[in-house]
Amino acid sequence: MIVLHNDSKVPLYLQIYEQIKEDILSGQIFEGSKLPSTRALATTLNISRNTVESAYLQLYSEGYVTSKAGSGFIVEKLDSSIILKLKKEDSKNIGTYKNTLAKVTSDESYKYNFQYGTLSASDFPLRLWRKISNRCLASLSSEDMTSYNDSKGELELQIEIMKYLNKSRGVYCNPEQIIVSSGIEHCLSLICQLFRHHFNQIAFEDPGYTGSRDIFINNGYDVVPIELETDGINIEQLENSFAKVVYVTPSHQFPTGSVMPIQKRLKLLDWAIRKNGVIIEDDYDSELRYNSRPIPSIQGIDSKEHVIYIGTFSKSLSPSLRLNYMVLPQSWLVRYDKLFSRYQTSVPLIEQKIVQQFMNLGHWDSHLRKMCLSNKRKHEVLIHTIHELMGDNVIIHGKNAGLHILLELNNGLCEEEIIKKAKDYGIKVYPVSKYWMRLEKYSNNMILLGFAGMSESEIVEGIKMLNNAWFNN
Numbered sequence: 042m043i044v045l046h047n048d049s050k051v052p053l054y055l056q057i058y059e060q061i062k063e064d065i066l067s068g069q070i071f072e073g074s075k076l077p078s079t080r081a082l083a084t085t086l087n088i089s090r091n092t093v094e095s096a097y098l099q100l101y102s103e104g105y106v107t108s109k110a111g112s113g114f115i116v117e118k119l120d121s122s123i124i125l126k127l128k129k130e131d132s133k134n135i136g137t138y139k140n141t142l143a144k145v146t147s148d149e150s151y152k153y154n155f156q157y158g159t160l161s162a163s164d165f166p167l168r169l170w171r172k173i174s175n176r177c178l179a180s181l182s183s184e185d186m187t188s189y190n191d192s193k194g195e196l197e198l199q200i201e202i203m204k205y206l207n208k209s210r211g212v213y214c215n216p217e218q219i220i221v222s223s224g225i226e227h228c229l230s231l232i233c234q235l236f237r238h239h240f241n242q243i244a245f246e247d248p249g250y251t252g253s254r255d256i257f258i259n260n261g262y263d264v265v266p267i268e269l270e271t272d273g274i275n276i277e278q279l280e281n282s283f284a285k286v287v288y289v290t291p292s293h294q295f296p297t298g299s300v301m302p303i304q305k306r307l308k309l310l311d312w313a314i315r316k317n318g319v320i321i322e323d324d325y326d327s328e329l330r331y332n333s334r335p336i337p338s339i340q341g342i343d344s345k346e347h348v349i350y351i352g353t354f355s356k357s358l359s360p361s362l363r364l365n366y367m368v369l370p371q372s373w374l375v376r377y378d379k380l381f382s383r384y385q386t387s388v389p390l391i392e393q394k395i396v397q398q399f400m401n402l403g404h405w406d407s408h409l410r411k412m413c414l415s416n417k418r419k420h421e422v423l424i425h426t427i428h429e430l431m432g433d434n435v436i437i438h439g440k441n442a443g444l445h446i447l448l449e450l451n452n453g454l455c456e457e458e459i460i461k462k463a464k465d466y467g468i469k470v471y472p473v474s475k476y477w478m479r480l481e482k483y484s485n486n487m488i489l490l491g492f493a494g495m496s497e498s499e500i501v502e503g504i505k506m507l508n509n510a511w512f513n514n
Contacts, residue, residue, distance in 0.1 A: 045086060048152065053088055057096035065105050065116055076106060076114040091167050098171075152467035153503035157445040157491030158360065164415055165359060166408060170395070173402075177394040185390060192384045194221025194366070195393040201400040202352075202366055210327060211341030212350055214368045220377070223363045223387040225323070228351050229253055232321065232367070233260035235377060236286065240319070244284035246274050248476035248483070250295045253288060253323065266478040269294065273301035276308050285318035291339060293326035296476050296489055297447055298439010300330075306339050313347040323351045326443040328409055331417045346370035354396065356444060357412050358405075364388055364396060416444060422497045423490070423504070430508040444493040447473060452511055455485045459511065463488075466510040468503055 043060050045053055064070040076082075079097060083090040097114050100106045106114040193199070199216035206212035222228045233256065243257050247266035257264050265284045268275045274289055289309070291301035301309075313320050322339045340350040350368040369377055386393075399405055424440055427448070438447035450459055456472055463470045471489040474480065492500055 043082075043086060045088070054092045054095035054099070057082075057086075057093065058099045061096065061100060062103075062105055070116055072116055072118045074116045075112065076116070078113055089163060091162055091165070094167055094171075095162075151464075151469040153495070153499055153506065154469040155471070155490040155492065155503060156469070156494055157471060157489055158356070159491065159494035160356075160360065160412075160444075161415070161494055161496075164412060166404065169404060170399070173398050173404075174391075174395050177391060177398060180394075181391070190386050190390050190393075192381055192386050193217070194219065194386055194388065195390065195397065197401075198393045198397040201397050201405075205400060205405065206338075206350075206352065206368070210324065210335070210352075211337035212368060213341060214350075215371075218368050218371065218374065220367050220369060221386065221388050221393060222365050222367065224355075224365050225253065225351065225353060226256055227387055228365050228367045229256045229321075230260065231377075231381065232349060233257065233262065234380060235373060236262075236319075240284075240286045242282070242284040242286070243321075244274075244279055244282055244287040245478070246289060246294060247478045248296055248473065249288070249478075250290065250323075250325075251475055254478070257288070264478070268482065269297060269299065271299060273299055273305050274309070276305065276312060279309075279312060285316050286321065287313075287318070288321040288323065289339075290323045290325045292324050292335065293329070293439070293443040295325055296439075296445070296473050298441075298443055298445070300336065300441065303336055303342075306336070306342065310339055310343055310347065313343075314345050318347065320348045321351065322348050325353075326356055327352075328357050329413060329416060329443050331413075331420055331441055340368060346372045349373070357409060358396075362392065362396070364392065416493055419492050419495070419497055419500060423492050423500050426501050426504040430504060431512065434512055438487075445489055445491040447487050448490055449484070449487045450511060451486075454511070456488065459486070459488050462510040463507055466506045468506055468510065470507070 043057055045056050047053070049056070061070070061076070070076075076097065077085070079090050079093040083093045086093075097106065097108075101108055101114065104117060107117050108114055196216060198221060199219040202219050202221075203214055203216050206214065220228075220231065222231065240262075242263045242265055244265045244267050245254055245257070246269055248269065254264055265282050267278045267282065267287070273291060273294060274287070279287060287309070289301070291306060291309075293300060309320060312318070320339055320343075324338055327335055327338070338348075338350060340348040347370070349370065351365065352367075353365045354362050355365070399408075420440075423446065424437065427435060427437060434451050436449040436451070438449060440446055454462070456474055460470055460472060471491070473487050473489050474483055474485065477483040495503070
């Protein structure tokens with residue numbers, strides 16, 4: 042019998058996977074047994090069918106079950122000696138898993154989690170993804186599987202990304218300028234190596250995303266904090282610094298949510314041209330604008346090749362893909378090829394082919410429209426509920442785009458107290474102080490609320506409980 046802990050941090054599909062795997066290894070589920078259909082198990086457990094499919098796919102990928110057309114998932118035959126070994130090893134893992142589960146459930150059981158950077162599982166087109174994946178697997182030749190791939194990425198994927206960027210973000214480039222990579226960390230690490238012996242300082246938005254900032258610091262760069270204004274980075278402070286490289290998130294600044302207007306983008310570009318510098322444009326959350334059309338990228342208005350553009354599939358398709366890309370100016374390609382021509386791509390061939398097909402067949406555009414509509418509704422529900430319940434007790438920052446907002450409270454509580462009171466009511470909210478380099482500039486009364494991973498009803502109930510926690514005590 043499968044028992045799920047809905048208040049656990051462990052995803053439901055992993056709970057299902059672990060329990061079925063344990064039953065297979067212990068012999069409670071025999072070789073050749075047919076697992077319940079995804080629909081039947083989803084109905085029994087009162088969960089999404091996609092959740093069950095994810096658990097079954099994990100079992101399938103590890104060889105515990107096989108999938109037969111018209112027959113569903115069948116338990117595979119496992120060598121008895123391997124099973125014995127797995128039992129011994131897995132008993133430790135299962136014990137650790139259960140201990141972790143118990144600890145998470147007892148110590149940190151949140152009823153609602155306003156986590157940022159996550160997407161709703163129901164928004165991912167799992168069936169379509171499986172269909173395209175199977176088709177791509179069938180198309181691979183033995184040569185494909187026994188050779189190395191282009192270090193910059195597959196040409197077909199580069200072309201699809203190029204077409205999308207030109208149409209949607211006004212980015213102008215050739216396929217050869219697009220470098221496919223495994224996440225923002227990998228992108229920035231490559232840039233750090235590319236800049237070595239050319240630059241030693243990088244100007245950085247303050248507050249700004251710690252993940253990016255840490256990469257620059259860990260690669261030996263002097264990171265210079267530049268204050269934010271309501272419309273983005275302070276150009277005057279940037280002018281007065283000695284930095285010739287700046288990292289910005291102009292489409293939805295993290296974490297404040299501000300959007301840099303076209304006038305300031307032009308000023309920033311003028312700075313880069315005069316300094317013979319470089320703008321690293323992380324186009325974070327650019328697709329997710331709710332009340333107006335997206336502003337064209339800085340790269341698209343740059344005719345002098347001073348912008349490195351970075352984009353991702355993590356915030357609109359799947360964080361687990363770990364698939365990012367950057368567009369290098371032509372002038373930096375020779376150095377890139379000199380440094381990295383012997384490197385191999387960090388993104389598997391099959392993953393690149395699946396994403397390329399997903400885009401080529403028009404599914405990417407329709408998925409983006411669906412994501413924007415879904416998250417716009419959640420965003421509107423979040424903003425409306427906060428205004429209705431909290432009114433002038435709070436100030437909302439960054440309420441026109443993206444997958445999170447900043448909430449500034451006017452009740453005299455500091456960040457730590459705000460988070461503690463929310464936790465007492467079973468609600469998880471997130472600190473923002475860590476994003477400031479100069480903490481003396483931080484007012485210490487803000488928290489970050491993500492909403493994409495929650496349903497509309499969960500958002501409403503969560504905000505009601507937060508209102509009670511913060512203002513009705």
